[in-house]
Amino acid sequence: MFVSHWPELREAEKAFDARQFASAEGALSRILAKDDSVFEARLYRALARLYLGKLQEAKEDTSFCCKIRPNDSVAWMLQGEVELEVQEFEASYQSFSEAIRLEKDNGRALFGMAKAAVALGKTREASDLLEEALQFDRDFVLAQCFSRLLRMPS
Numbered sequence: 001m002f003v004s005h006w007p008e009l010r011e012a013e014k015a016f017d018a019r020q021f022a023s024a025e026g027a028l029s030r031i032l033a034k035d036d037s038v039f040e041a042r043l044y045r046a047l048a049r050l051y052l053g054k055l056q057e058a059k060e061d062t063s064f065c066c067k068i069r070p071n072d073s074v075a076w077m078l079q080g081e082v083e084l085e086v087q088e089f090e091a092s093y094q095s096f097s098e099a100i101r102l103e104k105d106n107g108r109a110l111f112g113m114a115k116a117a118v119a120l121g122k123t124r125e126a127s128d129l130l131e132e133a134l135q136f137d138r139d140f141v142l143a144q145c146f147s148r149l150l151r152m153p154s
């Protein structure tokens with residue numbers, strides 16, 4: 001099953017590397033037209049669609065991924081990112097929470113959850129989440145800045 005999709009998967013990978021997200025979306029959609037059960041194709045198509053600003057379509061893909069693989073932290077994290085973009089902050093917060101429950105050391109999910117927390121007015125929690133994200137990835141320079149800003153007195 002997976003091997004039969006190798007040419008399209010390789011095409012999508014090259015398109016992602018070249019930041020040609022429309023081409024990646026096309027290759028992944030061709031895979032899904034043949035076999036809609038290829039989880040990786042749907043997950044990466046959601047990412048391509050997120051980058052393309054096709055947020056409703058990205059949300060449909062991430063929702064499908066979370067339903068068929070509820071223990072996949074990347075699917076939940078990506079769903080949280082899409083929900084952030086469409087300003088569904090409570091849903092985003094919950095999706096990131098699920099991603100972190102499944103993978104405790106996911107700095108990207110912690111950072112995303114912090115952004116959702118800020119949008120929900122939970123600034124102290126956001127600051128704590130950003131600090132935690134830094135424990136896993138010191139390159140979250142943005143997280144360092146936000147954390148310091150959130151701790152400043154108003």
